[in-house]
Amino acid sequence: MEPILKGRNLVKRYGRVTALDHCDFDLMPGEILAVIGDNGAGKSTLIKAVSGAVAPDEGEIWLEGRKVDFHSPIDAREAGIETVYQTLAMSPALSITDNMFMGREIRRKGPLGSVFRMLDRPAMEKFARDKLNELGLMTIQNINQAVETLSGGQRQGVAVARAAAFGSKVIILDEPTAALGVKESRRVLDLIQDVKSRGIPIILISHNMPHVFEVADRIHVHRLGKRLCVIDPKDYTMSDAVAFMTGAKEPPEQDRAA
């Protein structure tokens, strides 16, 4: 099967530090791929490269078999890759609706929209409500509520819903549960499963091994700027995974990434 998102030979240097050292990356259609690695292993650089936040110095990225060249997260977004950032990427004083549509607002039809640039709030609200409903997030009922009045989990829920609503091809979640409590993390994990069941592949970056082992179909272990191995969470334990990513244990030959 052809990967939906594929990176080959990616190199990114920051001054004298090589963050990505001829790294490969594969995301298969419909899967949840977890990316784990020690701090400084280069996993966030890898994610930034595929989400358009940084341009790799060398190497190529393909989306659905077509070579892509992203210069900004906006380019990636237009290609159908949505990213949910670790810091809750919301504008606090604005409503849920306005946040969902931030940067791609719907304007009124006719001159009200084209000349007076008026927002089509009813259409935006309906869309937002539908999307939150689809993902079972309707404990948030008042979509005109300012985002700052939501809990961390609810905010992350809105961020995931936004990504799911607009991300047609790939959704990247960067530490989505890092700032959340146990119950709230649970909701977000359920949400991730929900999104997956709708057929959208997900890249999940996380330090939380129980979360990774619970939802991931495959785990990409990143070490020293490279893909060390890709393992199946059913074949290994969490301590194995930690041992691979810290270098305490060599990965078995059949899982080794080329």
Added chain:
Amino acid sequence: MTESAQVSVDERIKQESFLAKLMKRPELGAIAGAILVCIFFLITADPAMFTLSGVMNFMTPAAQLGILAIGAALLMIGGEFDLSIGSMVAFSGLFFGVCVVTWQLPLVLSIPMTFAFAAAVGAINGNIVIRSGLPSFIVTLAFLFILRGLSLVGLKMATGGSTQLRGVRDQVENDWLAPVFSGEAFGGLFAWLAELGVVETFKNGAPKVPGIPVEILWFIAITLAATYVLLRTPAGNWIFASGGDKVAASNSGVPVNRVKISLFMLTACCAALVAIITVMDAGSTDARRGFQKEFEAIIAAVIGGCLLTGGYGSAIGAFFGSIIFGMVVIGLTYTDFDQDWFQVFLGAMLLIAVLFNNAIRKRVTGER
């Protein structure tokens, strides 16, 4: 349609009382403050303050400040400050004066040139702030002095040693564009109303209020336009987002830098508008014009509910903040108080407004 009906009766959300909703509006504090100040002067001041001519009297300085305050409020919502707007009034006033008097240009050229000039200075301000990543407070503080100094030096160069450039009135008197930026509007209407006896008249039959000063109309128009942009257009959302969380906004695809630089340009243009109006009214331009207006404009914006950290506020709030300011400045002359109480009053209003806004914000976002 049925769905939205279901949603509106969902039992899972707590119904908010009307009062609680009201408390969350940023402009509430300013409106409440305006009412309080109004009551204060109704009790203490000469009743002449609240006649038509009295109202025009305090609305004129309110409007001149308000035009600046609306610009300052938008910029503050966008997360930046501009301490140079007061000096900008003097500097663009100088440029305008030179266009009109020294170069003898008609208003139809002078006015757009002044706006373009102000916008360019605003863009320089904005670019330095954005590119250096320094706090706008410090960059624009530098421009506060630079522009004030340039106004002084420029005026001396233009006039050969004076810090005043006179003769603007003679140049613009018969210009067809002059009525848009100076004097009073609706003169005919007021004369007619005076004939009907609705408006008080002098003994010779001329109305005591010859019309609405144009700056008041500009002030209202700019407030309405700014409110519309903030609440009804994508640009408004972008302004809130840029001020609320810059990184989040740019991750969401908002052109944060462009938004902020445009706001700096807009604020400078507001200063230029005030400069044009006041220079044409006075017939001369002066290096001290707009002195300390930057602080007053920021005070009006803060009283109007703008947060110093950005991302929150309203143009309507700044509108009422400016009216409070005008009422206090002029109102004290109608009372027996020493006029110099004005500064005490202004400072106290600012402090109360900030404390009040802070408490409200904690309640709104509070509980977690």
